[in-house]
Amino acid sequence: MPAACPSPVRRPDRRAARRPVRRALTAAVAAVALTTLSACSGTAHPKAGTADAAYQLTAKTPAAAGPLHSFTWSLFAEPTSIDYAYSFDYPPNQILANVCESLLRWNPDLTTSPGLATSYTHPTPTSWVYQIRSGVRFHDGTTLTADDVVASLRRNLDPEVASNWAYPFRNVKSIDRTGPSQVTVSLKSPDSTFNKYLAASPGTVESAATLKKDGKDYGNPAKGVNCTGPFSFGSWTSGQSLVLKRFDGYWDAKLKPKAGEVKFVFLSDPTTRVNAFQTGEVDGGWMVPPHAYAQLKASQAGTLYFGRNTTVASEIVNNLKGPLGDARVRQALLMAIDRKGIVKAGAGGVADVADSLVSSNTWSSTPDSTVKGLLKSLPSYPYDPVKAKALAAQAGVAGQKVVIASSPLDSQTTIITQAVAQAAKAIGLNPQIDTISADKYTALFTDAAARKGIDLFLTFWYTSITDPLDMYGSLQTGAFSNYGNWSNPQFDAAIDEATVAQDPAAVAAATGKAQQTAMEQLPWLPLYTEPVSVFLGKRITGVQPSIAYLYYPWAAEIGARG
Structure with a gap:
């Protein structure tokens, strides 16, 4: 599991660099x-x-x-x-x-409420206006101002900073103080998720003076941070x-x-x-x-x-040029994985087999009846090694090698990896487990060169907002975390449609289209969802x-x- 996130590799594609390190392994x-x-x-x-x-x-x-x-x-x-x-x-x-605190607050029930912003308005599809809370002090005793908010948010746009949170700001055109206690964010295009991200790290507010004074030493063991x-x-x-x-x-x-x-x-x-x-x-x-x-x-x-x-354990398909490039093989592999067995042996029985790449908790703003309908329409992949082997045989991949990356971080990882390898063998593939050190495993999420020669690797992927678009946006063409470079025009169009939609029902419908395509094509293989433990x-x-x-x-x- 990575201990922290290094600066992202900047990509000259149509989407900003997205989250280079992502919850590699719990x-x-x-x-x-x-x-x-x-x-x-x-x-x-x-x-x-x-x-x-x-x-x-x-x-x-x-x-x-x-x-x-x-x-x-x-x-x-x-x-x-x-x-x-x-x-x-x-x-x-x-x-x-x-x-540290953000403009909004993500609550334990996964709702959002005011934080350092007492309120916000959305006067146009491409603008958000935040009223900054008065009387708030930083830990050094100075008073929070709109200028601190502007300086903090703008860091996510600065290529010199190379923030890991650049993705939520990909549509931002400007961030300005527009009143004594008011900040306005102008977008290049509508974005149904932008405001939600301001309840997580993207909305964090730090003292502008501290950011300027500490520079590249900000956040290190000697300097720490100065927040509210x-x-x-x-x-x-x-x-x-x-x-x-x-x-x-x-x-x-x-x-x-x-x-x-x-x-x-x-x-x-x-x-x-x-x-x-x-x-x-x-x-x-x-x-x-x-x-x-x-x-x-x-x-x-x-x-x-x-x-x-909001976590789903998944196997990321990294190599779509090998045998896993055929969707039938990916479907067969998922059907051959004993996911209930993994839940019992690897997660202590405290988990549920995943029916999609997102937890149902991420759909909290969508009516239950709508969510149930979207889930009901998804393809299912029950454990059936015989049927899985027959499906893989149609693709003619018998005997081909697949490399599954693992790391000796814990026995849960080992159990999952061995189960996936057993499933690969069951459908006629030749699995090879590549056990690498924890730091090299972390590099799989940041460095394309580190992923070379690897077909599958495990992630425990949670969303930072209560919205399935946080996950599915990771699979759009060109997204930084689309590790296998999967590309599907229908999927991309659905994500774009959901992002610019203003009506919640339209957002849910378009996100449902994207989810349907993802579960049919399986660029990632969902294994199970598990609760937070403490x-x-x-x-x-x-x-x-x-x-x-x-x-x-x-x-x-x-x-x-x-």
Whole structure:
């Protein structure tokens, strides 16, 4: 799993460079097959064939009974920077979510609400006007202004910065202060997703003075950041930990921190993290290794929770010039993968076989009846090795080699890779597993040369907004994250139609067209969706389990248990 995101490779195509590093692999680990997990509270996900609940989602853990002096939190990797322009992965984002804030706020229920902008208007299809909140202070005591907002957003347009978030700004023509507390963004063309991205890292606001003063040192261990969130940057001991301090001047009374300090410790080994939970060395952590679900559920050291997520585990088809270039072979391979078996053995039973490349949570603004209709029309690929082999035989690819990249990060990765290789063999291909180091695996998401000779590689891909276009836009012709260079005119047209549409129903209909094509052609092979996992030690409570922890100030709600 990449610890952070390096600067993107700029591409002279019709789309801006998009997200060079993308959630390569979770730090979750699976060593044994687990069965049913009892739930905490919330929505049950029934286990196939039984009335039992494989897992349940918890919207809110019990509220904190009081304040804390401090608590410790585990991270599976150390960030290389906490500059918001390069923070596009789990470790830096879950830190920055508590330090820096965006114009809008992505809430744990995956809705959006005002943040540093108290309101916004959309006077024309190509303009957004934001009213900036008054009385907000940066951690150095200076006051937030519209000029800070302009400077922060413009960084995503600067080729010298080479922001990992250039894609959401691909249609931006200008960003200007248009009043004492007003900022206007003008677009080249309508964009149904632009405003939504301002609830995530693209909408982050930093002090313009700090950006200018720190320059290329901004966000490093010595400088840190100077934002407006409930916690301020304290210290960063490379290789060990990063400390945040409560910011007593925080503007939002509902999210004033209950803890005086948060210490993030870098624990790369999953077993070490689980042991730290058990002993109380750390008080909690996101992304619990699946092999430890049963162990931690029964533990007296704390409580394991599951929450809303937008993640889909998928195999990315990188080489469309080899045997996987034929859609029939891709379809056959997906049918030959025992996805239910992977869920049981690799995800501890806490997951659901994916019916598309996006989680149903991303369709939250679309009526359930519409979403169900879109899903019902999609092709399905139930486990059927015999039928899969016959389909692959039609393409005449028997005996051809496919290279599947893997990395010894965790046993979940190994289980998935072996299952995919077994499926490839079952349909007549000659699979070869190429095990590479973690850093080289990360390079697959940034460097085309690193992907040379690789047919398939695994990703856990989540959306940063509650919109399936965030994922499907990655597969449009020329998109940076379209790693296999898949191109389909019908798909591209549907994405363009959804992007410029202003009516939500029209957006959903066009996105549905794109989804239909993607699931027929399978440029990526969806495996399963899984919930967010979080462990809270017996000292702490208050967090809302949700993928929004990457942008929402979750640590501010953590306090002492009663």
